[in-house]
Amino acid sequence: MLVIYLVAITAEAMSGALAAGRRHMDIFGVAVIAFVTALGGGTIRDVILGHYPIGWTQHPEYVYLVLGAGLLTTVIARYMHRLHRIFLALDAMGLIAFSLIGSNIALALGYPTVVVIMSGMITGISGGILRDVLCNQVPVVFRRELYASVSLAVCALFLILKAQGVGMNLNTAICFTSGLSLRLLAIHFHWRLPTFTYRQRWD
Amino acid sequence: MLVIYLVAITAEAMSGALAAGRRHMDIFGVAVIAFVTALGGGTIRDVILGHYPIGWTQHPEYVYLVLGAGLLTTVIARYMHRLHRIFLALDAMGLIAFSLIGSNIALALGYPTVVVIMSGMITGISGGILRDVLCNQVPVVFRRELYASVSLAVCALFLILKAQGVGMNLNTAICFTSGLSLRLLAIHFHWRLPTFTYRQRWD
Amino acid sequence: MLVIYLVAITAEAMSGALAAGRRHMDIFGVAVIAFVTALGGGTIRDVILGHYPIGWTQHPEYVYLVLGAGLLTTVIARYMHRLHRIFLALDAMGLIAFSLIGSNIALALGYPTVVVIMSGMITGISGGILRDVLCNQVPVVFRRELYASVSLAVCALFLILKAQGVGMNLNTAICFTSGLSLRLLAIHFHWRLPTFTYRQRWD
Numbered sequence: 044m045l046v047i048y049l050v051a052i053t054a055e056a057m058s059g060a061l062a063a064g065r066r067h068m069d070i071f072g073v074a075v076i077a078f079v080t081a082l083g084g085g086t087i088r089d090v091i092l093g094h095y096p097i098g099w100t101q102h103p104e105y106v107y108l109v110l111g112a113g114l115l116t117t118v119i120a121r122y123m124h125r126l127h128r129i130f131l132a133l134d135a136m137g138l139i140a141f142s143l144i145g146s147n148i149a150l151a152l153g154y155p156t157v158v159v160i161m162s163g164m165i166t167g168i169s170g171g172i173l174r175d176v177l178c179n180q181v182p183v184v185f186r187r188e189l190y191a192s193v194s195l196a197v198c199a200l201f202l203i204l205k206a207q208g209v210g211m212n213l214n215t216a217i218c219f220t221s222g223l224s225l226r227l228l229a230i231h232f233h234w235r236l237p238t239f240t241y242r243q244r245w246d
Numbered sequence: 247m248l249v250i251y252l253v254a255i256t257a258e259a260m261s262g263a264l265a266a267g268r269r270h271m272d273i274f275g276v277a278v279i280a281f282v283t284a285l286g287g288g289t290i291r292d293v294i295l296g297h298y299p300i301g302w303t304q305h306p307e308y309v310y311l312v313l314g315a316g317l318l319t320t321v322i323a324r325y326m327h328r329l330h331r332i333f334l335a336l337d338a339m340g341l342i343a344f345s346l347i348g349s350n351i352a353l354a355l356g357y358p359t360v361v362v363i364m365s366g367m368i369t370g371i372s373g374g375i376l377r378d379v380l381c382n383q384v385p386v387v388f389r390r391e392l393y394a395s396v397s398l399a400v401c402a403l404f405l406i407l408k409a410q411g412v413g414m415n416l417n418t419a420i421c422f423t424s425g426l427s428l429r430l431l432a433i434h435f436h437w438r439l440p441t442f443t444y445r446q447r448w449d
Numbered sequence: 450m451l452v453i454y455l456v457a458i459t460a461e462a463m464s465g466a467l468a469a470g471r472r473h474m475d476i477f478g479v480a481v482i483a484f485v486t487a488l489g490g491g492t493i494r495d496v497i498l499g500h501y502p503i504g505w506t507q508h509p510e511y512v513y514l515v516l517g518a519g520l521l522t523t524v525i526a527r528y529m530h531r532l533h534r535i536f537l538a539l540d541a542m543g544l545i546a547f548s549l550i551g552s553n554i555a556l557a558l559g560y561p562t563v564v565v566i567m568s569g570m571i572t573g574i575s576g577g578i579l580r581d582v583l584c585n586q587v588p589v590v591f592r593r594e595l596y597a598s599v600s601l602a603v604c605a606l607f608l609i610l611k612a613q614g615v616g617m618n619l620n621t622a623i624c625f626t627s628g629l630s631l632r633l634l635a636i637h638f639h640w641r642l643p644t645f646t647y648r649q650r651w652d
Contacts, residue, residue: 060645063591065647067644068644069591069592069643069644069645070644071598071642072588072590072592073645075591090293090497091289091293091300091303093299095499096498097499101561103562103564107563117645120645120647154303157306157309158303158309161309177587177591178587179582180382181382182275184274185269185275185278186270186271186275191278235272236273238272239266239271239276239323240267240270243327293496295502296502296503358507359509361506361509375583379582379583382585383585385583387477387478388469388477388478388482389473389475438475439476439477440475441475442466442475442476443470444470444526
């Protein structure tokens with residue numbers, strides 16, 4: 044799980060660096076967006092749950108990893124479209140790892156079920172939301188192929204299997220396999236949630 | 247007060263869902279924006295005051311209510327312009343309820359007067375600010391008819407009456423009546439605060 | 450140091466008010482943006498470090514100062530371009546004061562070195578980031594002349610001198626002089642960090 048977590052924050056940091064590059068930021072901006080994308084979700088979760096000290100403040104090596112990944116991305120960016128599919132798979136693994144980690148933390152703190160699920164989703168998606176807000180665009184997670192829904196499904200499945208007495212390792216493996224399949228199928232077939240459009244401006 | 251609070255978070259969730267619809271978000275985006283608009287202000291207040299656990303984490307029913315209200319809005323949106331005036335009145339009630347609740351929490355924690363007033367205002371307006379930031383627009387609260395000023399007036403009136411020894415129930419009733427009147431008059435007559443315009447770009 | 454801190458939050462509040470004026474906000478919006486720009490960085494730092502109660506909640510006079518500075522700016526704005534250079538110097542002093550204060554707080558709480566440096570940088574730059582997010586633009590700190598880098602350099606220099614046994618007052622004086630010189634030289638010669646530009650949109 045730790046290995047997958049490290050892969051996850053690296054993939055998220057790279058996605059942040061690419062977003063910063065689309066806004067022509069300087070390398071400091073790249074480092075900040077990489078950091079916020081990778082570790083911002085866990086930070087928001089810890090602040091909301093009152094779970095101190097916040098994870099990365101106790102693990103300087105995570106900070107160095109995401110800053111290094113962000114800066115490295117500026118060098119290898121020109122080759123990254125060739126790694127397109129690998130990158131999307133790493134990002135999907137990251138989403139699921141974040142979701143499971145977030146759920147487990149809220150569970151250990153004794154929060155009610157709906158908060159446990161939301162804790163997983165907050166960990167999974169709010170780093171990307173912060174990235175998009177800092178890059179001055181509407182968060183893509185609110186519009187693209189099933190992404191947050193995968194996080195929701197994984198967290199719910201994890202809790203259901205846990206209630207059935209399935210062991211932690213088997214449970215994690217099942218959640219990973221199903222979540223990753225769902226996300227990759229969603230990307231391949233462009234599965235999206237229905238969209239809501241509203242035009243009036245009276246309020 | 248609890249009934250008014252529930253009405254308030256429902257009205258705020260609906261306003262969030264409509265804003266999400268103007269950005270063509272999917273139903274997950276609608277649910278997130280509804281949640282953030284309704285419960286984000288109280289979350290920011292609790293984080294700033296160090297008031298843990300945060301309200302909604304102990305009341306899963308609030309979470310279900312705002313998510314339900316947000317999703318329901320996507321179904322009934324086409325009829326909502328007919329309910330225009332009712333909606334604005336509910337929203338005004340919500341603003342006042344949030345302001346009084348926020349002030350009381352800071353008061354109970356022993357914060358100084360200016361923080362008590364700011365706690366009321368943060369609870370009242372920051373959900374809407376988060377909604378607008380996530381929808382990538384300048385927060386309307388910084389530009390429209392008296393809104394935050396109503397929150398400020400209600401919080402100040404509440405503290406003044408309290409210092410005069412007016413009982414809690416009477417005080418709440420007076421604040422509600424005056425705040426609601428002020429807000430509805432402001433909407434009717436388009437009362438606004440003076441605007442500050444600055445064009446130079448040297449800093 | 451307290452005097453410099455007060456100058457710093459005043460300069461930051463004025464920079465917030467000018468940004469609000471560029472968005473034609475009303476005077477309430479001006480007050481909020483001034484407050485957030487001046488005290489938002491310290492608030493984010495305290496929330497991340499779990500350092501409660503948050504500074505300004507115990508110092509109502511800081512709140513009055515920044516609100517007053519923000520509103521005063523709307524009156525004197527037409528003369529401010531003549532004070533251009535003074536304003537930039539005050540802003541640079543603010544950046545350095547914020548950085549040193551932020552570092553010292555994390556140090557006193559026993560956080561690791563990288564968190565101490567980040568605490569200084571968060572205090573120095575995140576008020577301006579919040580200001581730009583609320584004004585719906587990409588944060589200037591990610592693109593303009595050396596700014597965050599000055600914060601980083603000052604925090605690192607402070608820690609190095611401290612490890613060498615240099616006394617607090619001398620250390621602060623050295624950091625101030627070097628940081629201020631670096632920032633003013635960067636403004637004068639338009640020193641910038643290299644920029645990263647990325648155009649592909651496949652992720």
